[in-house]
Amino acid sequence: MPALSRIPLETVEDAGGGCLRLVCAPASLVAPMPGQFYMVRGPWEADPLLPRPFSVARFRTVKNEQVQLEFLLRIIGRGTRLLGTARAGIELDILGPLGVGFEQPPGDSAWMVAGGIGIAPFPALTDAIAAPERSLSLLIGARTHTEIPGFKDFEANLSGGVEVATDDGSAGFAGTVVDLLASRLDRASDQPPSQVYVCGPHAMMEAAAAVCRDAGVPCSVSLEAPMGCGMGTCRGCVIRTFRNTNFTICTDGPVTDANVIWSDQNSP
Ligand SMILES: Cc1cc2nc3c(=O)[nH]c(=O)nc-3n(C[C@H](O)[C@H](O)[C@H](O)COP(=O)(O)OP(=O)(O)OC[C@H]3O[C@@H](n4cnc5c(N)ncnc54)[C@H](O)[C@@H]3O)c2cc1C
Ligand code: FES
CATH class of the missing domain: 3.40.50.80 (Nucleotide-binding domain of ferredoxin-NADP reductase (FNR) module)
Incomplete structure (x- = not known):
């Protein structure tokens, strides 16, 4: 069963091409597989009610076996616009890792x-x-x-x-x-x-x-x-x-x- 975690956002930065990089604080999480995704929601009121899906862009295991997640974001509509205005320190509700990820390539x-x-x-x-x-x-x-x-x-x-x-x-x-x-x-x-x-x-x-x-x-x-x-x-x-x-x-x-x-x- 995937876990729902409340994780502070550590940094939000420009990732080029009109995209943003959101880096979460390290947390006690199961490490994802590349290609898996998380349902993410910020601390806003009812609209939008539902979280939005984002692929894990990068993750690293840091001290105490904690996992640090990174997402890349392009603003499309209301949910991504609200996430795009989020600042370091706010807490995100993150459900995952979800779905099937990428397999290793068969050759070189x-x-x-x-x-x-x-x-x-x-x-x-x-x-x-x-x-x-x-x-x-x-x-x-x-x-x-x-x-x-x-x-x-x-x-x-x-x-x-x-x-x-x-x-x-x-x-x-x-x-x-x-x-x-x-x-x-x-x-x-x-x-x-x-x-x-x-x-x-x-x-x-x-x-x-x-x-x-x-x-x-x-x-x-x-x-x-x-x-x-x-x-x-x-x-x-x-x-x-x-x-x-x-x-x-x-x-x-x-x-x-x-x-x-x-x-x-x-x-x-
Ligand atoms: C598995 C998965 C991984 C994703 N990973 C990333 C990621 O890493 N970075 C990122 O920026 N985005 C990613 N997305 C897309 C992201 O989830 C959507 O852009 C976001 O949900 C839009 O929410 P919104 O509230 O901003 O827009 P809304 O107001 O919900 O929608 C705005 C418009 O976009 C359309 N739309 C919304 N979501 C999608 C979608 N997934 N596909 C096609 N059309 C859509 C809606 O029908 C509507 O017309 C991913 C989607 C999936 C399913
Ligand atoms: S998002 Fe609900 S069944 Fe896939």
Whole structure:
């Protein structure tokens, strides 16, 4: 059973690209898996009533076996706006860790593909899968260069490098991050990555999954939907798979093999 904890916020800082980094004070928590998430609510009154889901962006075990959680946040609506105005010292109600996280890559190279704030779970994933013999790359895309979240704090572990894509061509590759993924897979056809991890808007992940399928590369996605409970009770996050079965994002995911959700027309 996931625990509900009341944890003071230690710092709130600019994370670049219009995103914020929220670092909680160390607390007695179960360490999460990268890709797992927490339902988070600040000390505001009734509106919004429900907590909001956030991937763990990073975590570290500090003295006395306490765990320090870090979240990356993009302001979307009322809940994220209130969290964005939170200051150090306020207490957050945090439920988790929840859901299914990322698995280790099967081989010695992996690419992470992020659409905007979809970068959020990748610092923790990088910490968990970095190894001297493993090449890790980040492909990050946004509409324009001012919307690219910062990645400097985990770039040192990205031995395969970072490539940026902007829809308007204002930085890096001109086009979507899925176009960049397709072009890079094409160039690496003799040495493809053992795993591609994707996090971003639903349509972007579906397109990235199709590109990976065509290239014969395994693809994990971290799915998103508005969530009420985060624990499989409210049914608010259920989507239909290509097999016409239900997939409850908060408990069956958010991380899953892309072929569970989407597949080509030739599948049985
Ligand atoms: C598993 C998971 C992990 C997430 N991790 C992060 C993270 O690390 N950092 C981060 O900034 N955000 C993350 N999100 C998204 C974040 O939860 C939403 O942006 C937030 O709930 C919006 O709340 P709000 O009150 O600000 O907006 P609301 O007022 O609730 O919604 C504003 C608009 O956004 C739409 N919307 C809300 N949530 C989602 C969603 N999840 N997917 C698609 N449309 C949505 C609503 O339908 C509405 O149109 C994650 C979502 C999930 C499901
Ligand atoms: S958020 Fe309630 S069932 Fe998934």
